[in-house]
Amino acid sequence: MSFSALRASVRKAVFPAPTVARARVQRVPAFRRFNSTQSTPPPSPNKSYTGIYAGFGAVAVAGVAFYVYSSQSDSAKAAGTALKSGAQAAKVAANFVPTKEDYIKVYNKIAQVLDEAGDNDYDDGSYGPVILRLAWHCSGTYDKETGTGGSNYATMRFAPESAHGANNGLQVARGLMEKVKQEFPWISYGDLWTLGGVAAVQEMSGPKIPWRPGRIDGFAAQATPDGRLPDASQGAAHLRNEIVALSGGHALGRCHSDRSGYEGPWTFSPITVTNDFFKLLFDETWVWKKWEGPKQLEDKKTRSLMMLPTDYVLTQDKSFKKFAKAYAQDQDLFFKDFSAAVSRLFELGVPTQQFVSSEPWILPTVDEQKS
The missing domain is CATH 1.10.420.10 (Peroxidase, domain 2)
Structure with a gap:
């Protein structure tokens, strides 16, 4: 296939006509599992989610990979990010996204990881605080004036942002979340890290934190400059x-x-x-x-x-x-305001059209799921 033909396929896959997208969902029952309104149980968390990308947007993903990795320029990567954002918005429009139940499985895995700190003699017996700090710092880099930063691209994966002074020690949390990522490869890092923050607060007896998925992964070129996070020495x-x-x-x-x-x-x-x-x-x-x-x-x-x-x-x-x-x-009162503030913090920098739900979800704690 020529590159021009591939590029045309990418445009069609990423920005399908609404009628085509609806018809595809109706004709292929397998896609309905990713419609949050369906009650069909999702597959085991050990099962690969390759089907998510195989059915819808597979050509888009291939096109992005070809374009980006055949050209390492910043413009190519910016174009790749735009395509990924468009693909995410298109999947949301077609209800072609994992269900709330799928994300609850990820939440439960994170909750399990929190308690492993006791076995490893880490701090006070929970990884919760450091995982919350990861979610906090990946979101708190948002700059309103430029519209850059925030949790959408999870750019703390890259240098130099990963080595910023305010992020010292967060390699511990990123390593822990990488284990979860390996079990659920379909979730973006931005969604994973912020969901980790939600689980940390809720599993440590805190208030419910409204949350919804839809973040995409970016490139190193989108890493934020140092100095955007709070400096504890200031007044x-x-x-x-x-x-x-x-x-x-x-x-x-x-x-x-x-x-x-x-x-x-x-x-x-x-x-x-x-x-x-x-x-x-x-x-x-x-x-x-x-x-x-x-x-x-x-x-x-x-x-x-x-x-x-x-x-x-x-x-x-x-x-x-x-x-x-x-x-x-x-x-x-503190719990009420803290919940609202954290929820807003975790959504900084994420385009509204990427979210899979018009309103954030309230996810149950592990104990609530047992009752």
Whole structure:
């Protein structure tokens, strides 16, 4: 087949006429498994999802591969990304996407991975905090002015973004998610990483995080520049780029001196989502830690907890303090705002037409599925 003929086939496969797409779905019953309105049980997670691409958009995928890999120019890769985005939108329009039940299987696998930290003596017994941090950092690079960054392309897979200072230690989370990817090769990295963040919050007793799939994988040329993620050493002016509710995510996990330079947990229960981060900010007396590391605070009573300069700003800045105080007094309010903020964060940079659902899904926890 000539390249011109192949290119024509790509256009037809990626941008099919609506009537053709509908007719194809109606005539081929096998495709109905990917319509979220169907009740037919999806196949075993061990079964290959090659059929997703074999039936619809196979020529598009082949065309993208030919064009991109025969030309390593940035323009070729940009064109490849555009085709992939168009193919994803076309699959959504034709209901040719995995079902909600398929994504729940991925969620369950991630939940299983979270608990493997106990067997490996990792931190406090859960990989949840570091997986949530991966989802957070792959989404938080979005820049409203340029419309670049965010979770759509999962560009932290590439250098130099993978080596940015704010991403130190996240190779642990990316490695864990790669194991899940091998079992479910059909899911994009952006969907996988953000779904990991959802599972981390929900499985650590946090609120439900509305989520929906549709992200595509990009190229190294789309990696974001350094400096887009929050700098913990800065003050109120810098923190205004964040939402106070999102700071409550520091209820989870701890800092490591060999990664961020800081050291210690924020709360006494670093693998459970609570409003303790805000409570401790106001209930404890915080003093500057005397050590050789970067400037951070520790609680005067036990000297076992830490706060970052950006955390302490929440108690000093009037516009922040009223929200932080409200979250300290009302965990339900914190959960409500935190859920909404995280859901929006995870969707930054993703074109609406790529999402498989007009509204985000609420996925059940592992325990809820058993009941």
